[in-house]
Each structure stands twice: as C-alpha cells, then as structure tokens.
Amino acid sequence: MRRLMLLRHAKSHWPTGVADRDRPLAARGREAAPVMGRYLADELLLPDLVLISPAKRTVETWEMVAPMLPEKPATQYEPRIYEAKTERLLDVVQEVEGDVRTLLLIGHNPGFEELAHLLTGHGDRYAAARMSQKYPTCGLAVIDFASEHWHAVAAREGRLDRFVTPGSLGEGPDE
Numbered sequence: 248m249r250r251l252m253l254l255r256h257a258k259s260h261w262p263t264g265v266a267d268r269d270r271p272l273a274a275r276g277r278e279a280a281p282v283m284g285r286y287l288a289d290e291l292l293l294p295d296l297v298l299i300s301p302a303k304r305t306v307e308t309w310e311m312v313a314p315m316l317p318e319k320p321a322t323q324y325e326p327r328i329y330e331a332k333t334e335r336l337l338d339v340v341q342e343v344e345g346d347v348r349t350l351l352l353i354g355h356n357p358g359f360e361e362l363a364h365l366l367t368g369h370g371d372r373y374a375a376a377r378m379s380q381k382y383p384t385c386g387l388a389v390i391d392f393a394s395e396h397w398h399a400v401a402a403r404e405g406r407l408d409r410f411v412t413p414g415s416l417g418e419g420p421d422e
Contacts, residue, residue, distance in 0.1 A: 249392040250349040253359045258384040259304040272307045279385040279413040280308045284315025294320045294351035300328035305353045328354040333361040343397040356382055363388040370407030378410040387411045
C-alpha cells in the first residue's frame with residue numbers, strides 16, 4: 248500500500264510589490280500550520296518523505312508543521328510542484344522511489360485540488376463532498392493506493408481516506 252498526502256500551504260499574505268514565489272504566510276497561516284502538524288502526529292500520519300514547493304509560503308508551512316512531528320522525515324524541495332498542473336504533479340508522485348510508503352507533498356491550488364480529484368476513485372464520501380466544495384489553505388487530502396509502486400499510481404485508483412482542514416478540526420475558519 249502507498250499513502251499520498253496533499254497539504255495545501257497555509258494562508259499566505261499578499262504584500263505589495265512581492266513576487267508570488269516570495270509571499271510569506273499570513274498570521275492566520277502561522278496559526279493553522281502547527282494545527283495540521285499536530286493532527287498529522289496525533290493521527291500517526293507520518294510521512295517517509297516530504298516534497299515541498301520552493302515557494303516561501305510552502306517552505307514556511309513545512310517549517311511550522313515539522314516540529315509537531317515525533318521525527319523529522321526526509322525532505323526535498325521540488326521546484327516542479329510550484330504552480331504545477333495536474334500532469335506534472337502526477338509525474339512527481341510517480342517518480343518517487345519504492346522504499347517510500349507514505350509521501351507528503353506541500354504545494355498549491357489549483358493543482359492539488361485537481362490531483363486529489365483525479366486520483367480519487369472511491370473512499371469516504373463525506374470527505375469527498377467536503378473536498379469538492381472547497382480545498383482551502385492548509386487543507387489535507389489523504390489518499391491510499393493498493394499499488395506497491397508509485398509509478399503505478401493512476402487516475403481513479405486511490406481511496407480517499409480523509410479530507411481535513413483547520414476549520415473541520417475546530418481551529419478557525421477555512422480559507
């Protein structure tokens with residue numbers, strides 16, 4: 248079994264004159280990211296590998312999630328995640344080495360939302376309904392695959408285990 252977790256970056260700030268790639272987290276994002284980190288730890292959703300978009304807001308999200316985990320997993324900054332379309336994100340996932348059982352990607356919409364919908368063929372219908380309504384900042388989709396290899400991950404083959412947001416955990420509004 249393989250488990251893919253897609254965490255959209257926490258709420259970011261939009262300062263004037265700052266390039267998109269350099270946008271930092273907003274105060275609300277700095278509050279939400281540790282909440283999701285605690286959730287990952289409490290639910291034992293512990294990645295073997297974390298692939299992170301190099302955008303400042305995704306890096307800062309990871310920096311606030313990581314301390315909440317019992318052990319720091321292997322991490323890599325993956326430039327192809329930034330502003331990636333669904334096909335590119337799927338390529339990134341399919342290229343992961345075989346010893347990684349649980350993979351966490353930290354990135355952006357609309358790519359993450361589209362990838363989650365593409366890969367999910369069945370699973371928790373309530374989670375799917377929430378995910379279809381909105382994939383807000385700091386939203387987390389957890390998708391399981393029966394496959395023994397990442398290169399075999401394909402459209403509609405995943406089972407949506409859960410879709411969680413800070414709001415669904417009672418930790419503030421979803422954005």
